[in-house]
Amino acid sequence: MPLTAQDVYPVQQPLFLRHASRRSTVHSTGGMVSCTQPLAAEAGQRILKMGGNAADAAVAVAAGMNMTEPSQTGIGGDMFCLFWDAKTKKVHALNGSGRAAKNTTLEQVRKELGFAPDQKDKIPLSSALAVTVPGAAAGWCDVVDKFGSGKLTMEDILTPAIELGEKGFPVSQISAALWEAGDQQLRDASPNFREMLRKDPNAENFVRSPRAGEIMQNPTLAKTFRTLAAEGKKGFYSGRIGRAITDVIKLTGGFLETEDLEDHLQRGSEEPEPISLTFTGQNIGNKRVTETDGSSSGRTVELWEHPPNGQGIVALMALGILEELEKDRKIRTFSQTDHNSADYLHAIIESLRIAFADGNWWITDPDHSPVKPAEMISRPYLAERAKLFDKTKAQPFSRGQPGPSPAQNHSDTVYFCVTDKEGNGISFINSNYSGFGTGIIPKGCGFTLQNRGANFELGPEDHPNIYKGGKRPYHTIIPGLLTHGEGDKKELHSVYGVMGGFMQPQGHVQVLMNMEVFGMNPQEALDAPRVCIGAGMPSVGEVMDMTVYVEEGLDDDVVRALQQMGHKIQVLHGYERSMFGRGQIIRRHVDNITGQAVYSAGSDPRGDGCSMPAT
DSSP: OOOOHHHHOSSSSOOTTSSOOOOOOEEESSEEEEESOHHHHHHHHHHHHTTOOHHHHHHHHHHHHHHHOTTTOOTTSEEEEEEEETTTTEEEEEEEOOOOOTTOOHHHHHHHHTOOTTOOOOOOTTOGGGOOOOOHHHHHHHHHHHHSOSSSOHHHHHHHHHHHHHHOEEOOHHHHHHHHHTHHHHHHHOTTGGGGSEEOTTSGGGEEOOOTTOEEOOHHHHHHHHHHHHHTTHHHHSHHHHHHHHHHHHHHTOOOOHHHHHHHHHHOOBOOOOEEEEEOTTTGGGSEEEOTTSOEEEOOEEEEEOOTTBSHHHHHHHHHHHHHHHHTTSSOOOOGGGTTOHHHHHHHHHHHHHHHHHHHHHOSOGGGOSSOHHHHTOHHHHHHHHTTOOTTOOOOOOOOOOSOOOOOSOOEEEEEEEEETTSOEEEEEEEEESTTTTOOOOTTTOOOOOOGGGGSBOSOTTOTTBOOTTOOOOBOOOOEEEEESOGGGOEEEEEEEEOSTTHHHHHHHHHHHHHHTTOOOHHHHHHSOOEEEOOOOOSTTSOOOOEEEEETTSOHHHHHHHHHTTOEEEEEOGGGGGGGOOEEEEEEEEOTTTOOEEEEEEEOTTSSOEEEEOO
């Protein structure tokens, strides 16, 4: 009798990382793919070998991730990306997020949910009312059109994922655990749950979530990808797929209509100006860099983020506040031995709290925002906010007033990054929001619809992120990108990110500091234990969540010291560590003898993935 997947995984939910698995930074001169699913990484690698560039490969990875890790991401969700163009040395942003149903009102939604006039709850994550227009399909097409090589068709790019769906693929360990966790959600959400579960005559309704090492097929999702490849985004937002989306929304009590999908098709993805902050604190500005012409200049590191409705501005604000605290001597210039010390973590935690106090109020659809991002990351404003810091104790913060006039720390998202031999780099993030999103599956489509609308506020009515038909909500997903140098000497430093709800800007700051302040290579920067504050804010006037989640591996003395400062500490172990996100980094440097660009990549040990070089 042959062995089965159960022989390889005799315990379906083993201790997470029971045995530490050492990973080295992976290097390449021909490009790199880094993501949480090796099969999806191989899809991107294949596109690079076919002559595609980083943008082409990223879309192949996004589709491969949808197939292999659907409890985190999918074409029924949204996406954002940052693209580094090596020829122009410019950073581009693309906003692939969708809007709430146009012909709806706040009053209509509150009435449908049965909320009392003074009730401040949000739209439930499982509700069809939380479904906003899926922006990913248009986003994938627009990434290829705007940033792609022009050498490959959409069919070429989606073929690796199509093959995974039609032929089947072995499910990875963490993905299997997440799939099982969402099994009942899929069953409860819509009558089409069988499309995303595995056939088993001994299971409830003859299907169940796939287990680690078992083969999973999703031919209906492969069919969706074939339609996108043949017809472009029109094939997704109209025709068979569009009708299936609106039909299942009507069936499950939502308001999304054909006109909403057509509106997104006509609008396409937006290409806003990315936002950035140059960080020279912690002695980074005192380091010297030798240019290729032999000249020497001071070191600069510029963090680029996608502008709102994403929350990347929180990372920029926290980083700027840290720099202001150092200028005012409220925190010291940290040495390598200070990494994850109580003083360092206190500074990180409090800077993030101040930034989130602003972000959770002001971040919303830029078409409906009373403030500009530049106001929130201006040096005078950050210096004013830094005055709130107390180096001896933890404290809550209220929002500031940058203009004239988060909810839970849980989200299921995939982040990945790609570089190519031409020097381009892309930082890409795609999300259902929470778990399988709503878990609602349009018939014959093989994907779930997101629940991003659950991040709207339903009160008070003056909240910038208040629900409104045709509006985009606050988004947790953010890609990150680093450059160094200025003007025509600006170069790519890294494409990187850390997925995971409100952890994302926190991860951006901690991983950046790990590399630039504490001298860690990309893999070490991801391996290091992280902290996550209770960033989801309650309604105005209520007490801020003061919980600080810390990862197993942090020194017990540090935990006690933080508690003495007034921090409410909760140590997380095993699979609970998913709260700290799963990051990817591809960092670029130039060999000083040959002049060749080298890509050095790390992949988070909290995920199933890897970094895969391309030649």
